[in-house]
Amino acid sequence: GALPAGHPLSDGRTSAAPLIRALRGDRPEHLPVWFMRQAGRSLPEYREARQGTEMLEACLRPELASEITLQPVRRHGVDAGIFFSDIVVPLKLAGVGVEIASGVGPVMDQPYRTVSDVDRLVELSVDDDALAPIREAVALTVAELGTTPLIGFGGAPFTLAAYLVEGRPSRDHLAARTMMHAAPETWGRLLAWTADLTGAFLRAQVTAGASAVQLFDSWAGSLSLTDYRERVAGASARALSHVAGTGVPGIHFGTGTGHLLGAMRDVLVAAGISDHTVGIDYRTPLDEAARLLPGVPLQGNVDPALLGAPWPVLEAHVRDVAARGAEAPGHVLNLGHGVPPETDPAVLTRVVELAHSL
Ligand code: CP3
Numbered sequence: 001g002a003l004p005a006g007h008p009l010s011d012g013r014t015s016a017a018p019l020i021r022a023l024r025g026d027r028p029e030h031l032p033v034w035f036m037r038q039a040g041r042s043l044p045e046y047r048e049a050r051q052g053t054e055m056l057e058a059c060l061r062p063e064l065a066s067e068i069t070l071q072p073v074r075r076h077g078v079d080a081g082i083f084f085s086d087i088v089v090p091l092k093l094a095g096v097g098v099e100i101a102s103g104v105g106p107v108m109d110q111p112y113r114t115v116s117d118v119d120r121l122v123e124l125s126v127d128d129d130a131l132a133p134i135r136e137a138v139a140l141t142v143a144e145l146g147t148t149p150l151i152g153f154g155g156a157p158f159t160l161a162a163y164l165v166e167g168r169p170s171r172d173h174l175a176a177r178t179m180m181h182a183a184p185e186t187w188g189r190l191l192a193w194t195a196d197l198t199g200a201f202l203r204a205q206v207t208a209g210a211s212a213v214q215l216f217d218s219w220a221g222s223l224s225l226t227d228y229r230e231r232v233a234g235a236s237a238r239a240l241s242h243v244a245g246t247g248v249p250g251i252h253f254g255t256g257t258g259h260l261l262g263a264m265r266d267v268l269v270a271a272g273i274s275d276h277t278v279g280i281d282y283r284t285p286l287d288e289a290a291r292l293l294p295g296v297p298l299q300g301n302v303d304p305a306l307l308g309a310p311w312p313v314l315e316a317h318v319r320d321v322a323a324r325g326a327e328a329p330g331h332v333l334n335l336g337h338g339v340p341p342e343t344d345p346a347v348l349t350r351v352v353e354l355a356h357s358l
Pocket residue numbers: 035036037038039040041050055082083084085086087088100101102103104105106153159216218338
């Protein structure tokens with residue numbers, strides 16, 4: 001349903017923000033910019049705030065999660081906050097044994113591969129009480145952000161299932177891709193369950209004040225177009241449908257997805273999301289993406305590797321990305337994937353200043 005009274009997008013606080021205008025296919029007064037993983041290890045103030053606190057514990061402490069969300073907005077002057085959390089937080093809230101191992105990523109207590117593994121998972125769920133720390137952190141954050149929108153996010157069913165089935169990060173997600181063919185019924189139940197879990201997580205962020213959402217299907221690029229369309233896309237649409245009808249714009253992002261871009265746009269449409277943006281990694285130039293996705297605003301696609309190049313090289317690249325992005329009806333400048341931890345934060349601030357001057 002519609003947004004609650006006093007939501008920043010419906011009470012006028014964020015509806016004219018450059019980010020929201022660009023996500024709705026408009027050309028605001030300046031090019032909006034934010035960075036995936038802007039809240040994290042590139043910032044000394046993050047490393048200090050996180051000291052002595054496990055990653056997932058930090059995500060569930062509302063004041064800490066809110067403070068970390070605000071840090072990059074204060075420092076860089078980006079056009080959006082991205083909620084400090086993780087795609088596996090709803091798994092944890094549902095009672096799944098999951099940890100984030102530093103330098104590795106999400107690690108499960110066991111791989112979830114058999115019919116009985118999946119039977120046990122689908123018994124678990126998150127209720128409104130379990131999501132209270134999420135709503136509280138979002139509410140604290142939007143109260144501080146004023147006219148700057150907060151982006152809520154969730155992990156797409158395939159990317160979450162890739163971690164669950166493998167039990168840990170993997171290169172080509174072989175066990176998950178085998179399961180979708182070897183046990184299609186079990187796969188379907190696993191994906192429907194992850195879809196509703198992420199959907200509840202997205203919905204909690206939106207009702208508490210997020211003005212846009214991004215669905216991360218980071219590992220979808222390992223799928224063929226046929227497998228994506230037949231065995232994954234429906235579950236992604238189901239996840240996003242939990243926030244359909246709220247009027248918040250939706251962004252759909254993955255890496256290595258040049259062959260999936262049209263199908264990823266179709267997911268946003270099938271979900272009933274009113275404004276669709278597709279996130280483009282650094283591999284597909286934005287003018288090419290604009291031809292593949294007519295009428296669709298784009299987000300991206302500065303190559304994170306170039307954050308470590310001399311400024312004139314990075315500057316020329318950012319200008320080129322912005323020029324190609326002008327072929328789309330709206331453009332939100334971002335990276336093609338997350339900020340590398342070793343990035344000099346001063347470089348990110350300089351990219352924001354450059355984007356705003358173009
Ligand atoms: O600033 C932001 O982008 C907001 C917070 C955010 C985090 N994770 C915090 C985080 C977001 C949006 C995510 C999403 C996420 N988590 C994705 C999708 C985006 C992507 O990068 O593709 C994925 C695949 C995950 C799973 C995950 N969590 C990985 C692969 C890792 C990295 C492991 C490592 O140490 O290299 C994490 C941990 C994580 N999530 C950190 C942060 C800030 C690092 C934790 C730390 O400080 O030790």
